[in-house]
Amino acid sequence: MxxxxxxxxxxxxxxxxxxxxxxxxxxxxxxxxxxxxxxxxxxxxxxxxxxxxxxxxxxxxxxxxxxxxxxxxxAPHDIGYVPQFSIAFDHLTVLESMHDAMRLRVKGMSAELRNTRAETILREVGLLPIADRRVKVLSGGEKRRLGLALELVSAPxxxxxxxxxxxxxxxxxxxxxxxxxxxxxxxxxxxxxxxxxxxxxxxxxxxxxxxxxxxxxxxxxxxxxxxxxxxxxxxxxxxxxxxxxxxxxxxxxxxxxxxxxxxxxxxxxxxxxxxTPTVEAPHPIAQFFVLLERRWRIFFRDRSQVWMHLALLFGFPCLVVIFALEGLPAIQNLSMTPDVNILDQLREANAFIIQSTKVGRLVSGLVMIQVVLLTLMGSNNSAREIAAERLIFEKEKLGGLRTISYLASKACFLFVLLAAQSFWMALFVNRICRFPGDLMSQILLLLLANGAMTAVCLAISSLMKSPEQASLVSIYLVGFQLPLSGAVLGLPEAFRWLTRPFIAAYWSWSGVLQTMKDTRFYDVVQLVTPTDLSPLILCFWALTCHIVIGLMVAYLGCKQSRWE
Amino acid sequence: MARRANFSISPVWIIGLILLIIAAIEVGYILLRKINNPYRTTTTLNVPAYLENSNSLRGNTYKVIGTIWNSLAWSPTAGRLFSVEIETTAGVSVLPVLIPAQFNYVTIEKGQRFIFQIEVDEKGILKTKDLSKV
Structure with a gap:
């Protein structure tokens, strides 16, 4: 009762x-x-x-x-709630939505059993003739019937x-x-x-x-x-x-x-x-794999999203290399013998300052453009990821989906995107511009910068009320990266220490420059930059902290109910 | 106890998260202090004392931060001798620093800043035991 x-x-x-x-x-x-x-x-x-x-x-x-x-x-399987809004993904078909719902809510159902059950329920709600139709083309009434069908999978x-x-x-x-x-x-x-x-x-x-x-x-x-x-x-x-x-x-x-x-x-x-419940919820790992597979299916079905990611993946590195298509210029060093006359010394010093300023700014700028573009990609990767499907997620949570499975599936999906973006950016720029320094460390630092922004924007996405709001806040966050990094203009001392821990772009920029420490480029960057560079290990630490804390906040944001 | 569909973040979680951020910053600060100063257990060279009587400092190890000024001498077996500009509280001093042949792989150019771990040898020469770019 x-x-x-x-x-x-x-x-x-x-x-x-x-x-x-x-x-x-x-x-x-x-x-x-x-x-x-x-x-x-x-x-x-x-x-x-x-x-x-x-x-x-x-x-x-x-x-x-x-x-x-x-x-x-x-018990999650024992309650079914059919809300007024659609609880299925537009890019999936009716049948796929049914299968996913069963795989997420009911443990141990074979594919055959799922097929039979899906067919029975769809016949009951009158959606069997359009089982292979995508949700986005369904009418409002059909979506509501699908909502009912999805709730019936666990016989609540x-x-x-x-x-x-x-x-x-x-x-x-x-x-x-x-x-x-x-x-x-x-x-x-x-x-x-x-x-x-x-x-x-x-x-x-x-x-x-x-x-x-x-x-x-x-x-x-x-x-x-x-x-x-x-x-x-x-x-x-x-x-x-x-x-x-x-x-x-x-x-x-x-x-x-x-x-x-x-x-x-x-x-x-x-x-x-x-x-005693007669239906058991699947294991969190099983739910994770269902969600991950579903996310990739939705990703590849959304052609505009795929094209946009490809455009960013290949377009952004081109935007960096146009500034140094001929590679980095060599630096003519100052003569170190004390027997040069004072006039020649001054002339030489003047030429060195002009040259080092130019090269130093170029190297520092190229690294910063790389980093900022990757943080922009990170923000684009994750800002809408949770906020855009929040109501469906809340509905699935009510039906027994574990928050950890959901967040882990998002993290894995996004990791593939950001790994491809960071790896290609580092490799392409390194090969075209002939960047010195350890390539693996540079790839890792760019990956961490992208990962840090992705994790933080995922947290924002989990906390915001709408995808538009999440996108806006994330873009503002990217916008703050360049001025607050101190790479272009030096920040006041007190302000620098206050903001620096939270600026991923600074840590990645500083870290990539540190990988060039044994070269003259590092020296000339130090001559022109108004901001001190942090040790490499500290850069790794700061960026890893961004990722860990970002994911923790995202977990709390997902755990919190947000039905409105 | 709140129901499953109505979970809200408790202040304990938020406080825990803030403490975690503070701890991460603190660890970062400790790392910064340790890495920025690799020879933190080594005493800084007292330049006026060295200039006054270098023999009294023989056998001791010090650290010093300086900018490469000029190359004074070079030998494939003994190494390179540079004049290094060192900033102290008393002002700027230029001292000769010998960088032994074992560091020949390090490219050293005018204007570069290094932190040197040096030993005052038996002749009173500042001999580099280790060096790292600042």
Whole structure:
């Protein structure tokens, strides 16, 4: 049984609180199809989100199978929530979405079993004829049906649907309502179904009427008309407007014993045998591989994304080498014999300063352009990665997806991209410009710079409310790299020590220059640069810290619920 | 206890993360001090004392940071002798520093800055035991 006891939900800060739900109590037995109805803004969606655990209620208790959900939450496979938004990836087909959902939610299903189950569910929801169609070409109604199908893969005991029939044609609507009704007939499932159109309300076992956050009726459908003294369900909403919601609620509290026939005074916990889940969630490693494989599939299906990455991969290194197509110029050293006359010494020193300034700026600039372009690629790699699919991720988390599997799959996917970008950038520039120094160290430093920015932008992506916001913040972060690196203009001493730890471009730039320490280029860079260079080992340490801390923040950002 | 779908970051996590960042910066600072000063356990050469009486410092090892000024002499077996400009609290001094043949692989040019680990040999000459570019 699902039992709600005096559920109240308040939002906003103290003093400016808004009550979205007030003293909602209802009891729903197993094998029951509950319709939740009410005018727009009455709290229907809020109520089902509280049941699903998406919103934390301020007061009251929710019991499922006799257990307080604050103490023991519903097992991930045992709850299905079909929200109003699409919960499938546009670039995947209907069938692929079903397979992925099963691989992420149900342990140990063979490919054959998955095929059979997917076919059965898709037939039930009426999507079998278009199983090979991509999600992006589905209509709104078809997407909602797919959402329902995806939730049915683990055969949940509690299925919550938020206007799943909206946007469907009358025939499809009737079919879905009949399906939801059928799902509750085996007596071990509850369907809580928000509906807008009351045409098929007779297929529900009971109806809960919400009005301005108050429950104003919950009882059998036939008694609804009698209670509100109306001739058809459609007349209920205009009737609700005839008096304040609180009055309807008070009236309901007086009469509910007569209508709410499913009430149980004390929640009874079911025995442990029954409580044992029959479906197990896959191992986190199995989920990781499913997610990684899915990410690559989506990547290659999105042609514009592939072309853009290729353009950046090959275009950005060209942007660097155009400044030194002939390679780095040789440096003519000062004569070291003391017998040169003073005039020649001055002339020589003057020529050396002009030459070293030019070469020093060129070398320092080339390294910095490389680094900044790679940080830009890093930002482009990851800024939208989580934020763009956040709602789907939240939905999958509710269904049992582990945050660590998700983040690890993102990290692995992004690592391949950034490794290709950094390796090609270092190799191409090194070969064309004939950069001195240890190539492997340079590759590693550029990889770490790209990785640092990728990890930090992934963290931003996990914390931001929208992909646009995440992109904007990430681009600002890249924009700050060049001025705050100190490579072009020297920063004030105090400011330098304050910002330096957080500027990945500085550490990579400084590190790459350190790899040239045994050459004259290092000396001339030191002559022209306003900023001191840090030791190589410190550069590695700083960039590694950026990556580790970035991933840790990304983990926390992913762990945190963000349904809005 | 919050339900699974309603997890929020606790302040403990945030404090832990801030402490981790501070620890990472602290480790970086320790690394910087150690690496920037490879001969941190070696005493800095007292230039006025050396100029006054180099014999009194014989057999001792010191460190000194200086800029290469001129090449004074070269021998394939003995090494290279440079005049090195050394900044001290008392001002700038130019001292001869012998870089033995074992360091012939190091390219040394005018204007380069090095940190030298030097020994005052029996003749009072500053003989390089190790050197590293600054």
């Amino acid at each position: 699902l039992a709600l006891h005096n559920i109240t939900l308040r939002v906003g800060k103290e003093g400016a609180e808004q009550t979205l739900l007030k003293d909602v109590s209802l009891h729903v037995p197993l094998g029951h199809h509950l319709a939740v109805i009410g005018p727009a803004g009455s709290g229907k969606s809020t109520l089902v989100k509280v049941i699903a655990g998406i919103h934390a209620h301020s007061e009251g208790m929710i019991h499922w199978q006799g257990y307080d959900l604050e103490e023991k939450d519903i 005991s509690l299925l919550i649907t938020d206007e799943v029939t909206s946007g469907l044609d009358p025939k499809s609507e009737a079919e879905i309502m009949q399906l939801l009704h059928r799902l509750t007939r085996n007596r071990d499932r509850i369907v809580v179904n928000i509906i807008h159109n009351l045409r098929h309300i007779s297929l529900c076992d009971s109806v809960a009427v919400m009005c301005h956050g108050h429950l104003v009726y919950h009882g059998p459908v036939p008694q609804l008309l009698e209670y509100f003294k109306v001739n058809s369900p459609e007349e209920v909403f205009p009737k609700l407007a005839t008096q304040p919601a609180i009055d309807w609620h008070k009236a309901w509290l007086k009469h509910r014993d007569a209508y709410e026939i499913f009430r149980s005074p004390m929640p009874i916990a079911i025995d442990s045998r029954q409580a």
